[in-house]
Amino acid sequence: MADGRSSQGADSDRSEREERSVPADEYDFEEFGPEDMARMSADEWDAAFDPDSWITGNELIDRVEADLRSRIANRDVFAVLERFADPPRILAYSDEGYAIVYPDGSVEGEGTVVRDVKPTVALCSMDDYEVPTPPEDWSLPDPEQVPEGSGDLGNQMLQVIAFGLLLAGIAAFVGLFVGDVGGSAVIVLVIAILFVLASVFLFLVVANARLSDRFRAVEYQDRLRAAGVQSADRPDFVPVDDGEIEPIGEGENASE
Template sequence: MSESSDDAHAQEDTPPESEAEGATSESEDEDVQTLRRQVEEKYDFDDFGPADMAEMTAEEWDAAFDEDSWITGGELLSRVERDLRSRVANRDVFARIERSENPPRVLAYSDEGYAIVYPDGSVEGEGTVLRDVKPTVALCSMESYEVPETVPENPLPEPEAVPQGGGELGNRMLQVIAGVQLLAGLAMLAGAVFALLGAFGLGGPGTNIEFLVVGGLAFIGVSLVLFFTVANARLSDKFRAEEYRDRLRAIGLEDGERPDFVPELTDEDGRGE
């Protein structure tokens, strides 16, 4: 039998279902590529956060992240650890970060929750920390995402190192302005009193006593508002600083103890690298 005859028989033996499956596969690939372009235009992956992750659908997630190119294992844990420490140092995330080698894990916890990152990229936990860690793991799994190389070993300060409050220069400037306003108001009220008494040559026909009284009271009122604003700002800074110290103490920065709800890093589940 000739070769041309064999080819003809081979073409006849090719089931039409195979051709249909091939056409369907190509159509699905085109749909995925189209959806991937739409996702890249819709989301800013350089600033990808929990809100974006909650908004993204399952179809968009599968299209955006190629499963075969994900980073896993020890490299993923190292990237997650560095990225989280950088976010904590920048005050984007409040958590204490710990790395365990046996078993390989990254643990992030605060006084309001915890998250455990496994080498395969899965995450478990609860609270606000879990919400903050999930997008970090997703981004660190992508080769295109650049993770900071140099990060502080201890991004959280010791409780006693937290300053009482910030913005002292601004508070002093407000105090100076309030003081000038108060002096101006008192001067205008004194001028009105002298005008009524006719002292120092005041109180002539051109003297507007009502203007002096109203203006003086207005300046004094403004000064009192500014003084109250400064006092409230300092009190708020003091409360915020004390609250931050309490949160740092709650996660064990003084005694080294974790909160009771944070689990121990054991390998009871058998999940390894």
């Protein structure tokens, strides 16, 4: 009987280990994101994230801060990041929402920022996750430093081609009057018109691209200003009162 109970206990332990290994087979935790969190069941969550092995406290805050800095630097997350000592927490906010991360791993907030921050907290809670080292210049840019045009090589090359086609079209038109084209006048005229039309089309493409770049730049600048990047003022919907907190300066942490 004892052997039977031992066998059943071993089978139960084996089944439990197998169940707890299912999420690792179904989810890529290196690319773990909001969609994965949405489709993960409660049992899978418990199996994937053993509460006894979660990282919490100031270590979690340190890891979340570093990971969010890296994501902001890569423009994967659009947010202004602040850290406070009393009580310890991370605040991330933009023009569309905010998220507050506490040492126990809980997150509160609203908008798109919460959607971006929750996967970061889940990953940073796992000991196996290696937090990337953020660059020194990780924060969102000042609105005035955002260029209004890309000025890329592609647009310049299109302009050169368009100008060359325009010159060729004009030369073909001139040849109709000063040259002896004979019976091929119609062909030369058609070619001249095609060259001019092609050059006009390419000039319009370049103009549209530059105009689109300018509109995107202006929209980005407006978002940065709305998020308080330039003025350092938080949006009104962020529930943080400077009189009730002790901010930690950039580059510092709670243990210093």
